[in-house]
Amino acid sequence: MRPTRLIAACVAAGLTLLTGCSAATNDGGKGGGDLTYMTFETPNLNAQFWDTSISEAEKQAPGASVKKIVAPGTDRDAYAKQLLASGQFPDLLQSITPSTFAQNGLLKPYDKNWVNANFLMPMGNAYKGEVYVPPTNSQIIPEVFYNKKLFAQAGITAPPKTWSEFMAVCAKLKAAGITPIELGGGDPFSASMPLVGILSADVLGKNPHWLQDRYAGKTKFTDANVEAAVAKYRTMVKEGYFEDGALGVKYADSITNFTSGKTAMYMMGSWFLGSVPKDHADDFGAFLTPTDDGSLVVPFSVGGSMAISAKTADPAKATAFAQAWSTNPANLKTLIEGDGALPLLKNKTLADYNVNVSQVYKDSYTYVTDQNTKVPAFGWVTNDDAMPSGLNDAFYSASQALFTSDDIHGQLAKLDAAWDKAAK
Structure with a gap:
């Protein structure tokens, strides 16, 4: 899957999974509820996955009753904006770009003590000093x-x-x-x-x-x-x-x-790990984009689960549900095996997720757990190092153009102009 800035992936995060996205539905097939939760569906993260994960989180959040809303297509940000415009902004939103909404005061930040207690990289996807999406998982891109x-x-x-x-x-x-x-x-x-x-x-x-x-x-x-x-x-x-x-x-x-x-x-991106053929997985290995001097640089992107609306009528229930969902290892098991997500829950080993993964996955995960030089994956992060809105598409277009054009300076000058316009 290509993460749309990650559940990771889901970041994040990928077309192998996302091409199966269903149309939006107001009830999402999951009963009524006093909290609305915008999700999405893919072949791996299907309706059963969401319904089960929601039910489990409801058990851990007494009194919370959640109604699922399934976003159409792959652009969750755009659909969330549509819901906002129609007065239906959800209480909880999965795999959105936090900065798009937080800068307008639409998201409620998580308590930093809870974030610090539960995640390996507490501020990995923080935006302007606040955590709007729990940093549950990560990707290496590429x-x-x-x-x-x-x-x-x-x-x-x-x-x-x-x-x-x-x-x-x-x-x-x-x-x-x-x-x-x-x-x-x-x-x-x-x-x-x-x-x-x-x-x-x-x-x-x-x-x-x-x-x-x-x-x-x-x-x-x-x-x-x-x-x-x-x-x-x-x-x-x-x-x-x-x-x-x-x-x-x-x-x-x-x-x-x-x-x-x-x-x-x-x-x-490391979401490819979910596509490694199981019948001959040992035929594949992975390394990082080499540098001139051989030093290791990990292009890293921290993803996460759900954002909480600042407009929710019941912030206590919304927060309890979001915290329960985000720390349930069973939810990450699906993402690890099907989408190559690299988990970031504190005090957990791969064995704790009860997963069956290849050696190349295990080798890739060492880049996450080892002390090394991690940098923001260029154009993929959602924290303070995210590019301005629209720049990702301009960067992608430049990448295609540079396949056939020697005008490196001209293409990069276009990116500078696009940046300056978008960042105003």
Whole structure:
């Protein structure tokens, strides 16, 4: 699934799951109730998942009775705005972008003592010092997934650690007649993944505050270090390291191409872990976008569960329900196994979620639990490092354009202009 800024995912968070979204319904198939809860449905997070999770949370929140509202499509923010305009803003909202609503005083922040007591990264998705969505889970956006058998076929014995080694691996795969990298370029968000990885590693890895500095006018997309990072992507394209016709490959097809062995590597958010074939999961590994000096930079995005409306008539019941739902390991089990979510509940191991996950999932989770350099995944976070409204789409468009254009400066200048206009 591609997280729409994550339940994570659900962040967040993904098209494999989201293409099955149902139409909106006022009762959502879950009885009446004094609290309304906007959710969404996908093949993995289906009606049964939501109904069960709601019932379990109701048991832990005495007196709370919840009515489910199912959002249509993938844009929960847009649907929440529609409900707001019609005077039906829900008491609880799943997987929205907090800043979109908090800046207008529409969301109630969570108690920080409760957040600190229950989550590994309490302020991981905080907005202007407040937590509006419990930081229940996370994604790495992207990882570089690879096919171990195709690496071995090309005589590659280990994943690359530096950018020069990465380019050498690509060249060796191509020389062996193997397409080095899969790119679902037909879907804008998917087309951006190589740039997300490179910019996170090279730009944010050296200045984790680059996005906040961009708001302050201290940095620009046309700065030399940004243009140098983007030039790496152009090199990958011009060297023929992506498949033929990559801009026409849809996201869903890119998953199939990679898992069926047509390509050796795939730069994608960690939600891909939910798509790793169970019958040959050991054929796949993952590493981070390499840096010039081999240092590890984790492009990280903290996601979460539900926001609480500041307009709710019963904030005590809404809060009790939201806290119960957000700390139930059974809810995260579905997200871990089906969507590759990386959990952030405190004092829990993977065994506590009763999950069956692959070795590549376990290896990926160590990036979360280890002490390392974590930076905001470029264009994917919902905290203070989020880009202005509309910039994500502009960034995706630039990613597609840069697949065929050498005008790096021109494309990045367009992003600067779009940023300046959106940030006013």
